[in-house]
Amino acid sequence: MKLIVSIAHALLFARWRQTLVAAIGVTFSITMFVALLGFMTGLNDMMDSLFLNRTPHIRLYNEIKPATLQPIQQAPPYRNGYHFIHSVKASGSRQELYNSLAIMEALRIDPRVTGIAPKITMQAFFNDGAIDIAASVNGIQEQQESTLFHFAEYVVKGEAAALVKVPNSIILGKALAENLLVDIGEVVQLTTAGGERFPLKIVGFWQSGIQDFDKVQSFTSLATAQKLLGKTASYITDIQIKIKDIDAAPAMAREYATLFNTSAQDLQTLNAEFETGSFIRSLISYAVGITLLIVSGFGIYNILNMMIYEKMDSIAILKATGFAGRDVKKVFIYIAMSIGFWGGLAGLILGWLLSLGIDQLPFETTSLPTITTYPVSYDPLIYTIGAVFSLLSTYIAGWLPSRKASKIDPVIIIRGK
Amino acid sequence: MGNTILEARHIDKYFHDPVGVKVLSDISFTIDKGEFVTVTGRSGCGKSTLLYILSTMDTDYAGELLIDNVSMTGKPEPELARVRNEKIGFVFQFHYLLNEFTVLQNVMLPGLKLGRYTKQEVQQRAMERLTMLGIEKLACKKANQVSGGEKQRIAIARALINDPHIIMGDEPTGNLDKKNSEVVFDIFKRLAEEYKQTLLIVTHDQEFAARTQRNIQMEDGKIIQYSQKAQ
Numbered sequence: 001m002k003l004i005v006s007i008a009h010a011l012l013f014a015r016w017r018q019t020l021v022a023a024i025g026v027t028f029s030i031t032m033f034v035a036l037l038g039f040m041t042g043l044n045d046m047m048d049s050l051f052l053n054r055t056p057h058i059r060l061y062n063e064i065k066p067a068t069l070q071p072i073q074q075a076p077p078y079r080n081g082y083h084f085i086h087s088v089k090a091s092g093s094r095q096e097l098y099n100s101l102a103i104m105e106a107l108r109i110d111p112r113v114t115g116i117a118p119k120i121t122m123q124a125f126f127n128d129g130a131i132d133i134a135a136s137v138n139g140i141q142e143q144q145e146s147t148l149f150h151f152a153e154y155v156v157k158g159e160a161a162a163l164v165k166v167p168n169s170i171i172l173g174k175a176l177a178e179n180l181l182v183d184i185g186e187v188v189q190l191t192t193a194g195g196e197r198f199p200l201k202i203v204g205f206w207q208s209g210i211q212d213f214d215k216v217q218s219f220t221s222l223a224t225a226q227k228l229l230g231k232t233a234s235y236i237t238d239i240q241i242k243i244k245d246i247d248a249a250p251a252m253a254r255e256y257a258t259l260f261n262t263s264a265q266d267l268q269t270l271n272a273e274f275e276t277g278s279f280i281r282s283l284i285s286y287a288v289g290i291t292l293l294i295v296s297g298f299g300i301y302n303i304l305n306m307m308i309y310e311k312m313d314s315i316a317i318l319k320a321t322g323f324a325g326r327d328v329k330k331v332f333i334y335i336a337m338s339i340g341f342w343g344g345l346a347g348l349i350l351g352w353l354l355s356l357g358i359d360q361l362p363f364e365t366t367s368l369p370t371i372t373t374y375p376v377s378y379d380p381l382i383y384t385i386g387a388v389f390s391l392l393s394t395y396i397a398g399w400l401p402s403r404k405a406s407k408i409d410p411v412i413i414i415r416g417k
Numbered sequence: 418m419g420n421t422i423l424e425a426r427h428i429d430k431y432f433h434d435p436v437g438v439k440v441l442s443d444i445s446f447t448i449d450k451g452e453f454v455t456v457t458g459r460s461g462c463g464k465s466t467l468l469y470i471l472s473t474m475d476t477d478y479a480g481e482l483l484i485d486n487v488s489m490t491g492k493p494e495p496e497l498a499r500v501r502n503e504k505i506g507f508v509f510q511f512h513y514l515l516n517e518f519t520v521l522q523n524v525m526l527p528g529l530k531l532g533r534y535t536k537q538e539v540q541q542r543a544m545e546r547l548t549m550l551g552i553e554k555l556a557c558k559k560a561n562q563v564s565g566g567e568k569q570r571i572a573i574a575r576a577l578i579n580d581p582h583i584i585m586g587d588e589p590t591g592n593l594d595k596k597n598s599e600v601v602f603d604i605f606k607r608l609a610e611e612y613k614q615t616l617l618i619v620t621h622d623q624e625f626a627a628r629t630q631r632n633i634q635m636e637d638g639k640i641i642q643y644s645q646k647a648q
Binding site: 318 | 465469472474475494495498499501502503509511513514515516518526527529530531575587
């Protein structure tokens with residue numbers, strides 16, 4: 001084996017320019033593969049987190065909907081027919097989660113749950129001179145919301161914690177604040193759906209990156225929201241749950257829905273199209289990356305083929321002096337694999353450096369307050385795939401020429417002179 | 418018959434392309450240890466074809482070939498490669514050294530492949546053979562930096578590295594000038610006489626053939642004459 005390696009080395013270095021060109025081909029394609037996929041995955045993760053960071057895995061709430069069991073269904077003769085009559089309408093009087101304290105207690109001891117955050121959602125009008133702007137007010141526990149859903153990161157001006165410190169305070173969506181022409185420290189007038197009017201002090205601006213959200217969202221503390229609605233301290237309308245295993249969300253949502261007798265919405269139902277989008281983006285970048293590798297594979301194939309034509313005499317003499325076809329094959333496979341290995345290794349390093357470079361490029365956009373440079377992923381999976389493919393493609397590229405070399409008939413070469 | 422090195426039994430060979438032509442017909446002979454044999458004949462009489470069959474590189478023939486009293490016919494390729502490595506040394510008309518290696522490495526290559534000796538031993542044996550042929554000074558040169566006559570001597574040193582049973586040559590002097598041909602012939606003669614090396618040389622050089630112990634003359638794929646020179 002050592003002998004075969006030394007012969008392969010001699011052949012490699014005898015035409016080191018050719019070898020270098022082949023290796024550069026592999027290096028280039030692996031570099032682009034790693035950088036492209038890192039960049040693509042980084043962007044994907046960012047796009048996903050834009051939504052997923054702030055979205056609970058499971059949300060428990062009471063939905064306004066008509067009774068599922070209509071009176072007509074209780075009459076046996078009509079049970080199996082199609083019902084045109086829905087006589088009992090929805091009653092929206094109670095959005096409160098029943099027995100919320102007990103539910104939260106049960107969730108806290110559930111080992112699958114990593115965190116919960118209670119929330120009140122309500123509709124209100126902000127009064128600005130003669131006009132009223134409709135918006136949602138979310139009563140939140142600031143600390144919980146920040147740990148689980150990165151709330152504080154999206155507060156672009158002011159301070160999220162001020163919600164707790166300053167009584168009767170509110171954080172407005174940035175676009176909403178611009179519409180109202182107000183700044184931090186000023187007071188907005190708010191009218192609840194019940195007709196009550198409250199002055200609230202602005203302590204911060206919030207920006208999600210989605211303009212339509214920013215126009216209609218505002219946040220206040222749980223206690224302030226309860227006060228606005230005139231409810232007791234146990235009143236909440238939503239429980240947001242984060243769980244360990246995201247994939248279990250749909251099943252757990254169904255389980256909680258029956259267990260707690262509420263509506264439950266899981267992430268997958270909410271974000272189905274998001275997953276599809278990021279899957280297709282990954283698919284395209286992998287396809288481009290693998291195409292690059294295949295092209296470099298053809299480069300290696302060509303160079304090895306040329307080398308074999310040039311080295312016909314050497315191969316013939318090796319065979320005449322006792323090297324079997326399989327030894328010759330090993331020599332050329334070794335040549336291909338060492339080009340693949342060193343080219344691939346250099347490609348991984350350069351790809352990593354290129355990723356670092358992309359990571360330094362400033363990328364600032366008003367809709368993404370937390371991002372300052374282009375997002376790049378350093379997922380080891382990308383590097384593993386790059387390494388495996390560089391070896392695999394060079395092996396396949398080397399296989400055919402090696403087979404040809406092993407089948408060379410020394411008699412024809414030696415006599416043909 | 419105990420010291421028979423090589424035996425050909427009724428060897429026939431056809432070329433199939435473009436039409437079936439019989440190039441060798443019923444070739445039978447034996448070579449004993451220490452013999453210096455030449456095969457002569459006109460161009461196209463099949464003498465080279467015969468040599469490549471005897472060398473085990475060409476396996477497309479009918480009849481039987483025995484080397485060291487072991488039948489080579491029908492053996493798989495890797496085993497034949499092993500036999501060539503261990504028992505046969507080659508010298509060709511064109512020198513066929515590997516230009517990527519030094520002279521010494523070229524000589525060592527079949528020895529390293531055989532793996533009977535360690536690298537140091539093989540190197541020492543290679544140096545011994547280069548010294549024997551008077552070209553030890555070339556050891557560290559690249560194979561493409563030496564002259565034609567020197568190349569042929571290096572090829573002989575390479576053929577000798579594994580102490581082969583037989584050395585086969587296909588027109589080893591065919592590409593050399595008179596002086597170098599003389600040098601190469603003298604080496605062969607010395608190998609035969611001093612080292613009792615068995616040699617089988619194909620040549621069209623009648624003068625060369627006349628000076629060897631035994632000559633096989635061929636014509637149209639048949640052996641027409643054996644001539645044995647009295648010792």
